[in-house]
Amino acid sequence: xxxxxxxxxxxxxxxxxxxxxxxxxxxxxxxxxxxxxxxxxxxxxxxxxxxxxxxxxxxxxxxxxxxxxxxxxxxxxxxxxxxxxxxxxxxxxxxxxxxxxxxxxxxxxxxxxxxxxxxxxxxxxxxxxxxxxxxxxxxxxxxxxxxxxxxxxxxxxxxxxxxxxxxxxxxxxxxxxxxxxxxxxxxxxxxxxxxxxxxxxxxxxxxxxxxxxxxxxxxxxxxxxxxxxxxxxxxxxxxxxxxxxxxxxxxxxxxxxxxxxxxxxxxxxxxxxxxxxxxxxxxxxxxxxxxxxxxxxxxxxxx
Amino acid sequence: xxxxxxxxxxxxxxxxxxxxxxxxxxxxxxxxxxxxxxxxxxxxxxxxxxxxxxxxxxxxxxxxxxxxxxxxxxxxxxxxxxxxxxxxxxxxxxxxxxxxxxxxxxxxxxxxxxxxxxxxxxxxxxxxxxxxxxxxxxxxxxxxxxxxxxxxxxxxxxxxxxxxxxxxxxxxxxxxxxxxxxxxxxxxxxxxxxxxxxxxxxxxxxxxxxxxxxxxxxxxxxxxxxxxxxxxxxxxxxxxxxxxxxxxxxxxxxxxxxxxxxxxxxxxxxxxxxxxxxxxxxxxxxxxxxxxxxxxxxxxxxxxxxxxxxxxxxxxxxxxxxxxxxxxxxxxxxxxxxxxxxxxxxxxxxxxxxxxxxxxxxxxxxxxxxxxxxxxxxxxxxxxxxxxxxxxxxxxxxxxxxxxxxxxxxxxxxxxxxxxxxxxxxxxxxxxxxxxxxxxx
Numbered sequence: 001x002x003x004x005x006x007x008x009x010x011x012x013x014x015x016x017x018x019x020x021x022x023x024x025x026x027x028x029x030x031x032x033x034x035x036x037x038x039x040x041x042x043x044x045x046x047x048x049x050x051x052x053x054x055x056x057x058x059x060x061x062x063x064x065x066x067x068x069x070x071x072x073x074x075x076x077x078x079x080x081x082x083x084x085x086x087x088x089x090x091x092x093x094x095x096x097x098x099x100x101x102x103x104x105x106x107x108x109x110x111x112x113x114x115x116x117x118x119x120x121x122x123x124x125x126x127x128x129x130x131x132x133x134x135x136x137x138x139x140x141x142x143x144x145x146x147x148x149x150x151x152x153x154x155x156x157x158x159x160x161x162x163x164x165x166x167x168x169x170x171x172x173x174x175x176x177x178x179x180x181x182x183x184x185x186x187x188x189x190x191x192x193x194x195x196x197x198x199x200x201x202x203x204x205x206x207x208x209x210x211x212x213x214x215x216x217x218x219x220x221x222x223x224x225x226x227x228x229x230x231x232x233x234x235x236x237x238x239x240x241x242x243x244x245x246x247x248x249x250x251x252x253x254x255x256x257x258x259x260x261x262x263x264x265x266x267x268x269x270x271x272x273x274x275x276x277x278x279x280x281x282x283x284x285x286x287x288x289x290x291x292x293x294x295x296x297x298x299x300x301x302x303x
Numbered sequence: 304x305x306x307x308x309x310x311x312x313x314x315x316x317x318x319x320x321x322x323x324x325x326x327x328x329x330x331x332x333x334x335x336x337x338x339x340x341x342x343x344x345x346x347x348x349x350x351x352x353x354x355x356x357x358x359x360x361x362x363x364x365x366x367x368x369x370x371x372x373x374x375x376x377x378x379x380x381x382x383x384x385x386x387x388x389x390x391x392x393x394x395x396x397x398x399x400x401x402x403x404x405x406x407x408x409x410x411x412x413x414x415x416x417x418x419x420x421x422x423x424x425x426x427x428x429x430x431x432x433x434x435x436x437x438x439x440x441x442x443x444x445x446x447x448x449x450x451x452x453x454x455x456x457x458x459x460x461x462x463x464x465x466x467x468x469x470x471x472x473x474x475x476x477x478x479x480x481x482x483x484x485x486x487x488x489x490x491x492x493x494x495x496x497x498x499x500x501x502x503x504x505x506x507x508x509x510x511x512x513x514x515x516x517x518x519x520x521x522x523x524x525x526x527x528x529x530x531x532x533x534x535x536x537x538x539x540x541x542x543x544x545x546x547x548x549x550x551x552x553x554x555x556x557x558x559x560x561x562x563x564x565x566x567x568x569x570x571x572x573x574x575x576x577x578x579x580x581x582x583x584x585x586x587x588x589x590x591x592x593x594x595x596x597x598x599x600x601x602x603x604x605x606x607x608x609x610x611x612x613x614x615x616x617x618x619x620x621x622x623x624x625x626x627x628x629x630x631x632x633x634x635x636x637x638x639x640x641x642x643x644x645x646x647x648x649x650x651x652x653x654x655x656x657x658x659x660x661x662x663x664x665x666x667x668x669x670x671x672x673x674x675x676x677x678x679x680x681x682x683x684x685x686x687x688x689x690x691x692x693x694x695x696x697x698x699x700x701x702x703x704x705x706x707x708x709x710x711x712x713x714x715x716x717x718x719x720x721x722x723x724x725x726x727x728x729x730x731x732x733x734x735x736x737x738x739x740x741x742x743x744x
Binding site: 053071072074095098099143 | 305
């Protein structure tokens with residue numbers, strides 16, 4: 001698969017803070033790439049350099065495979081979303097397309113089909129401010145896609161969405177991917193990325209700590225994670241000598257085992273103490289990997 | 304370029320559709336005219352009829368106050384131009400009291416003075432009382448006294464005083480055996496009509512109307528700049544606070560964005576002036592005749608050059624202001640912060656407005672000339688100068704050049720601050736911080 005975007009050794013400093021410190025990665029055509037990290041890890045700053053809002057202090061950002069102006073190749077949904085409240089929906093969409101260099105009947109038609117798809121066609125002449133928050137988000141999402149970008153950059157696209165709209169966005173991302181579009185999805189929600197992404201880039205304190213195809217990443221961490229569903233009091237699981245780290249929620253435990261530990265020993269320990277309904281040896285979840293990578297110190301901070 | 308055009312179009316259409324634009328375009332000139340013309344009319348009318356008493360200690364001035372009811376038709380020309388000062392205007396209802404031979408003038412005046420403060424509805428109520436002392440004809444230290452409820456009723460005071468003085472002088476002369484008709488001939492006032500003779504030899508009739516029209520034009524020139532400047536500032540703050548700006552600057556350079564915004568707003572200003580000029584031209588053909596009939600020499604203000612200068616200086620002043628407001632907008636995150644930042648700057652920029660009186664009355668003074676050649680102050684001052692005087696061409700050219708340079712300099716600074724400030728969501732920067740932004744951008 002060809003590469004759409006190549007980011008190499010990019011650095012951005014604000015005052016004394018190195019927000020982005022030598023980040024490199026590539027985005028391949030037709031994939032969903034997850035840019036993961038905690039809030040403040042440098043995701044948004046990296047994205048702002050890709051979108052041309054900031055100039056990197058060092059490093060290069062290279063666009064491949066098209067002669068279009070780099071800015072016009074991006075469909076960008078910023079984390080902090082906003083629209084002109086006083087503008088009418090369709091008028092606003094056409095404006096967003098126009099500042100990406102697209103105008104004319106084709107765009108108008110595309111806007112119409114998107115609005116119909118999102119059930120907003122009836123509201124095309126309504127002022128943005130009269131729309132519900134969810135509908136405003138849909139409008140902005142359409143605005144992100146209308147000019148047929150090579151790369152769709154979504155910064156925390158699901159923040160502030162209700163479950164229904166979340167599902168809508170999720171389905172949309174899948175559809176876009178099926179249409180062969182390339183998506184860079186920035187999020188701090190590991191489970192979301194796990195569900196959607198083909199490749200991940202894990203950023204921490206301005207540096208890439210891990211990257212690659214999601215399956216390869218997970219496999220490289222070995223099958224040393226146990227998922228156990230049970231009835232009874234499972235709090236002792238945390239104390240077992242084989243267990244390095246445990247996440248126990250509502251009769252379900254995700255246990256990271258120490259290196260070389262035998263999962264069978266854990267199963268034996270549960271006998272007589274719990275009614276086990278599921279016992280699975282698996283690759284670690286992204287969340288596990290994330291914690292593994294960024295260390296206990298960060299975990300403390302999270303707690 | 305197309306992107307910038309998209310911004311221009313958006314800014315323009317959004318602004319023109321707003322109610323504020325309709326208000327500014329249609330009502331503002333009317334409001335301004337009313338604001339300046341009405342007080343003039345009201346002052347000369349004395350804010351309605353006045354009832355005054357004249358307590359005459361000499362007893363010899365009855366004719367001046369009783370028989371002198373010159374019928375005066377309401378005449379805007381006289382209302383504005385001052386009219387005949389020594390005649391008793393119809394709006395003054397004079398009650399004459401002969402206090403000759405009374406031992407104390409104060410005692411004679413007492414009942415009248417009391418009537419100053421009787422109940423408003425009573426028809427005995429007086430607005431003012433003029434005391435003329437018994438020794439008014441001969442006493443070298445004689446003094447008339449004017450009593451009124453408001454210490455500021457200067458108009459009635461001036462009128463009555465002047466009528467009394469004329470009558471007293473007349474009396475003194477006739478007392479020395481001069482025939483009253485000769486006295487009238489000798490003391491007839493010769494009115495002054497002011498004529499402005501320009502270098503081009505063009506004669507213009509000057510009057511208080513000049514003054515008022517100068518103010519109206521100055522207001523039309525400066526106030527929209529403030530209002531649209533504020534709108535621009537709010538627009539930028541809004542784009543920041545509602546996070547639209549990130550999408551914008553990821554699609555075009557901040558400079559393109561800023562240029563688009565300012566040109567869009569400039570288009571709004573031009574449209575406004577265009578509408579005004581067309582309206583004036585239309586009203587001019589129709590109204591000039593009637594205004595002329597009423598005694599206003601309006602045509603001197605409706606010279607084609609006045610329109611050209613107005614449009615030109617309007618745009619120059621307007622763009623200067625809009626740039627300043629754009630800086631404030633880019634630097635701040637809330638309307639309030641931005642308002643606080645521009646408030647002092649605004650006062651400085653308003654300077655010509657505060658000294659407009661001096662500029663209009665003395666358009667070729669060093670002060671006015673310097674002001675008209677300065678950045679920021681130039682457009683407004685120079686326009687007023689071209690309106691009421693005829694400044695040398697090089698003054699006009701220099702003023703325009705200075706303004707254009709200023710606008711470009713401001714634009715350059717604005718673009719730099721815009722580049723940094725547009726994405727800074729922190730607290731309002733201090734002036735040193737703004738300076739640093741300028742250098743890093």
